[in-house]
Amino acid sequence: MIKVQLREDYSNLIFYLSPLVAVALTLFFGSFIFLILDLSPIESFKIFFISPISNSYGISELFVKATPLAIIALGLSYCFKNNIYNIGAEGQLTMGAIFGGGIGLLFNDSTSVFLLPLMILFGAIGGAFWATIPAILKTKFNTNEILTSLMLTYVALFILDYFVVGPWKDPAGYGLPKSMPFPDAGRLPVLFDGLRVHIGVYFAIIICFITYIVYNKTLFGFKLKVSGLSSKASKYAGFKYKNLIFYTFIISGACAGLAGLFEVSGPIGLLYRDISPNYGFTAIIVAFLGRLNPIGIILSSLLIALTYLGAEDAQLFLKIPSAVGFVFQGLVLFFLLGTDFLNKYRVFIK
């Protein structure tokens, strides 16, 4: 019989090294996918992981994808550290895009320098608003936040759908389900001419820095850490767990909303149905792969962003579906959970 036993002395070093192990295992088993498809694994990996970032355009695209992932994952880390499982970042992202984007459409002939900051503010508010709903349900009715936040994602997507086919549809858009483009004052400045990488990168770095300070130096970070490790000890310390639930939901919602607004006012420039290639869900993997550590999250967001780019190139050059990117993301998560489990428990056959 297979037995599982808690290790008494599980290693902290291995805890931080296990993402690397997981990536190595993903590459190893991923190569079988290419073999099955009759492709040379080495050539395929080159196309998947190296060629996408072999020029300045590719590196810019890497940051375009990594920015929303990092911002959302940093926000989610607050929830996850507190043992609150906010799975609905995709919905909060969508709400941020609706709120912030709505401001852009409302003042669509504005040239004011204040338009973009206002859109950013409303983006964050929209995401935070959407995240408070599961927080209220959890604290008032003890509803499982995993279910409510996930279900609210689909509600948010339908609301966006309603706006882009309904009131916000571009009259000059040939009936396509999309809004008018935002005015120039409502567009996120790019960092280099001709490349899409935008100032969202700065926001990601600032949020990473703030998060690092919060986690390591502040009372709030301490409360999160204690609550995540032991709810009983957190009560003993006199912390108000319900308040912590609210704060962490609001922070993660605001981050996701911000990321949503950056997407629509940055690379996209308007509102339409598919504003996010599941950034809100993929960011969950990013957060855990980065060990809920702010710096780790920045690194893991770059790695996962690469799977997005690689999947696009693979579709182009290898003629395989871009869903392979999701397969790799899934494999990374699978092996990460596996290594974590084996680090924490001993498995043996008796």
Added chain:
Amino acid sequence: MRYIVEFKNIFKSYPGVIANDDVSFNIKEQSIHAILGENGAGKSTLVKILYGHVKPDSGEILINSNLAIINSPSTAKNLGINMVFQHFSLFESLTVAENLILGMNENISLTKLKDKSKTICDKYGFNLNLNSPISSLSVGQRQSVEIVRSLLNNPKILIMDEPTSVLTPDEIGKLFKIIKNLVKDGLTVIFISHKLEEIINLSDYVTIMRNGKVVSTISTQNENPETLGYKMLGYKVSKVKQVSKINFSQEIFNIKNLSTQSKDPFTINLNKIDLNLKKGQIFGIAGVAGNGQKELMEILLNENDYEFSGDIFFKDLNINNLSTFQRKSLSISYVTEERLGHSAVPEMSLSENIFLSMNHKSEFKKGDFINFEKINSFASDVIKSFNVDTPSYNVKAGKLSGGNLQKFIIGREIMSNPELLILSQPTWGIDAGSEAFIKKTIVELSQKGVSIIIISHDLDELLEVCHEISVLYEGSLSNPLNVEDINITKLGKYMGGLFD
């Protein structure tokens, strides 16, 4: 008499500790053989090896002079070895008979089982109603169920792990009578304890263990608690003596007419509890576990807004509705029964565990930021003043031994300068050295004018340090008894609920 069990060079190590180091001794058939040692001496590991729960690294066990390979508890049972654990494994909502049949290996009908159980109960004087649900039983009765369950398997050897720790003095007497009768009828009992007097009263032989090794195996005939204690520890422990009658005057803490009306069948309702605590007084709340201690502590801490009626006053201020945080800010400190995961977080460093309980103090904060420098130096002070054996304040709390961690936690609370200190099971499960140190510290603290409430199952401990003791029984608190004129018979009666 021949030997029924022979341990030969048993060796078992865990990462960082040697639990059993070359353990060899023999147990005579039809005897009561005690295994004595401090917590962590290796007693539990050894009997778990005998019961097939733990596999030794090397060494052999002979049962009736035959080599026995005991891989699992079921092999042990087939060899006639049964064990009554310290923590019961009973289903609360099932009846006694249903619980008994669940423990049976053979197929047997419920009526047959009831007959068989009834015979055993009558013969040995277990007072059990086979049809009542476990949730309605006292702790002592639950233990009887566990023992009857073992006896149904017709064991040759019965291992009992600290069986008296949950019983009243009266119940202990009954249990000892039962054990002696069982041995007369052919059973061999292996009895684990760290209570010296019990071992002398009950057992024929005793094996003393220290740090995983056998110190000696001797007859208990010519021993007394002092000689046995010296052998167990390797040094003498001096008892603290509480200073006799003092006239306490200033009232610090009052509980008036405290009752609860919970509908949860698994909680005990408190019934009109009154308590007066004066400055510098140590007040003990005795009683068998499960008589409302948990609920009372819950209300004193107020972590979960537990509902109650009545009033609690701290220095004439009604604190009924004050949160844990507010109560701590008023200089009330707490040490809970559970160390790991309640009054300390095992995964966090000792420094962080200081701040866990001190986060209401402004000296450790700079606005919203934590002042780690101050905390670290405070942690060093606690470690030094309370003899905590650890290389640094960066060590994770979970790495400390029970006694060391408890010294650290109690030290932390004491150094926060409380006016009222509430301790739940302060010396439970820790080594005798730490225990003596903690008791001494508590007494000294009271002499400085700090009032202390101790909730404990350990009567000896309460009698040693307290000024007054009340007994908690089924949610009611007895009138306080002055320790000076207490006698153990009266206390025993109180613990059985016989007070007004």
